[in-house]
Amino acid sequence: MLNGKSILITGGTGSFGRKFLATILQRYPEIKRIVIFSRDELKQYEMSQRFPKIRYPFIRFFIGDIRDRERIYRALERIDTVIHTAAMKQVPAAEYNPFECIKTNVIGAQNLIEACLDSNVEKVVALSTDKAAAPINLYGATKLCSDKLFTAVNHFKGSRKIKLSVVRYGNVLGSRGSVLPLFLRMRKKGHLTITDQRMTRFIITLDQAVEMVLTALEVMWGGEIFVPKIPSAGIMDLAQAVAPECGHEFIGIRAGEKLHEEMITQTDSLNAIDCGPYYVILPTLANWDVKSYINRFDATPCASEFRYSSDTNDQWLSVDTLKQIVAAYDINDGI
Numbered sequence: 001m002l003n004g005k006s007i008l009i010t011g012g013t014g015s016f017g018r019k020f021l022a023t024i025l026q027r028y029p030e031i032k033r034i035v036i037f038s039r040d041e042l043k044q045y046e047m048s049q050r051f052p053k054i055r056y057p058f059i060r061f062f063i064g065d066i067r068d069r070e071r072i073y074r075a076l077e078r079i080d081t082v083i084h085t086a087a088m089k090q091v092p093a094a095e096y097n098p099f100e101c102i103k104t105n106v107i108g109a110q111n112l113i114e115a116c117l118d119s120n121v122e123k124v125v126a127l128s129t130d131k132a133a134a135p136i137n138l139y140g141a142t143k144l145c146s147d148k149l150f151t152a153v154n155h156f157k158g159s160r161k162i163k164l165s166v167v168r169y170g171n172v173l174g175s176r177g178s179v180l181p182l183f184l185r186m187r188k189k190g191h192l193t194i195t196d197q198r199m200t201r202f203i204i205t206l207d208q209a210v211e212m213v214l215t216a217l218e219v220m221w222g223g224e225i226f227v228p229k230i231p232s233a234g235i236m237d238l239a240q241a242v243a244p245e246c247g248h249e250f251i252g253i254r255a256g257e258k259l260h261e262e263m264i265t266q267t268d269s270l271n272a273i274d275c276g277p278y279y280v281i282l283p284t285l286a287n288w289d290v291k292s293y294i295n296r297f298d299a300t301p302c303a304s305e306f307r308y309s310s311d312t313n314d315q316w317l318s319v320d321t322l323k324q325i326v327a328a329y330d331i332n333d334g335i
Contacts, residue, residue: 001218003030008079010066010112011086012036013043015175016127019206020083020213021051021059033058037075038086039065066108069115076119083213084112084126084150087143091131091256094139105142109149113164117153121162125216126150127209128168128225130202130261130310133268137256147225151283154223163222167213168263168281170202170230170310173325179238180329187243196253199235200260200310203317204228205325212278221293223283227263227272227308231315233322241322264308272306273299279308 002024009017013036024031036059038044044061051059064071066086076082087105088094094101109126116124128147131140150164157164173180186192204212212228220226239248253259264272264279271282275297282290294301317325 001214002028002081004032005080006033006035006078007031007081007083008035008037008075009083009085010037011084013038013040013047014085015172015206016085016209017083018047018050020210021047023207023210023214025051025056031058033060033078035060035062035075035079037062037064037066037072039063065104066112067103069111072111072115073119076115076121079119080122081217082112082116082121082124084109084124087127087146089129089139091137091139092254094142095137095256098138101138101142105139106145106149109146113149113153116162116164117157117160120160123217123220124150124162124164125213125220126164126166127213128166130168130170130263131258132168133262134265136258139256151223151225154283154287155285163220165216165220165222166225167209167216168225168227169204169209169212170261170263171204172206172209173203173233173329175206179235180242180326183239183242184326184329187246190245191247191249192239192243193249193251194235194239195251195257196259197236197248197250198259199253200232200313201235202230202261202263202310202313203233204230215278219297221286221288223286225281227279227281229278229315231317232310232313233317237317237319238322240319241326260309260311262307262309264302264306266305266307269302269304269306272302273297274302275299 041063048061062075088101129143132143132147135141135144147166150166153164171178183192216226268281273280
């Protein structure tokens with residue numbers, strides 16, 4: 001699928017970008033060119049040491065910000081496929097610096113879309129978050145706006161062959177800013193701070209996230225929001241898996257935080273279909289035949305009152321399974 005293609009990964013020095021790069025290098029040995037686009041020069045340097053030019057001469061590291069339209073145009077030269085991961089993701093930082101979040105997550109997304117339209121890009125997959133479903137914080141609201149931008153552009157792309165879709169998933173356990181590295185650091189001090197013992201979250205591994213994006217690239221028609229079927233975990237089970245010997249301090253839910261997250265709201269369900277290993281939220285104004293899409297993927301429309309929420313999920317990670325994930329993360333990331 002990606003052999004012979006040129007790929008741009010925005011925010012490519014993040015957890016997902018590093019994993020995605022390692023995966024496609026292994027799986028697609030005839031890939032033509034890869035551009036890692038981000039604004040963090042230190043992470044670019046560190047990543048270039050892991051993927052040195054002498055071994056990977058087709059990898060390019062571009063310093064740039066998606067707020068900068070001209071730099072995006074330069075980075076997109078001769079690019080076929082774009083994976084958009086760049087975003088301002090920290091909820092408290094977004095609440096305190098709201099327009100900075102809007103500049104990156106909304107204006108930056110539109111900059112990328114317009115540049116892709118003008119650069120003969122064939123496919124774009126933008127990463128989203130469960131916080132974009134019925135958002136209560138600015139981060140979620142900006143990602144919902146971003147999702148709408150990427151799906152709506154399929155209506156006015158004209159004769160261009162470009163397709164743009166979104167992948168929405170939950171917490172990547174072990175990524176920067178997630179609770180796992182925080183708990184691992186706290187474990188050394190003998191106690192964990194927990195916001196609310198009732199809290200649940202959707203949990204996805206980096207491997208699963210990468211596979212969902214690759215699936216989207218393969219099957220996308222343009223305008224869909226892909227939602228993988230992934231398990232939930234309770235915060236207390238994760239605490240037990242990380243540090244069963246530690247005491248707990250309950251500090252209360254943070255501003256802009258939910259007890260439970262949704263990936264498909266009841267309103268979304270009117271346009272949602274079940275494709276087996278994942279759901280798809282279809283565009284409300286598709287530029288292709290919805291019935292043909294459903295038949296092509298042998299999908300089933302979701303019930304009108306369906307909602308995909310972390311507290312009512314039918315898949316749950318046990319404490320033992322979480323212990324295995326924690327142990328693997330501990331080894332691989334050196335925490």
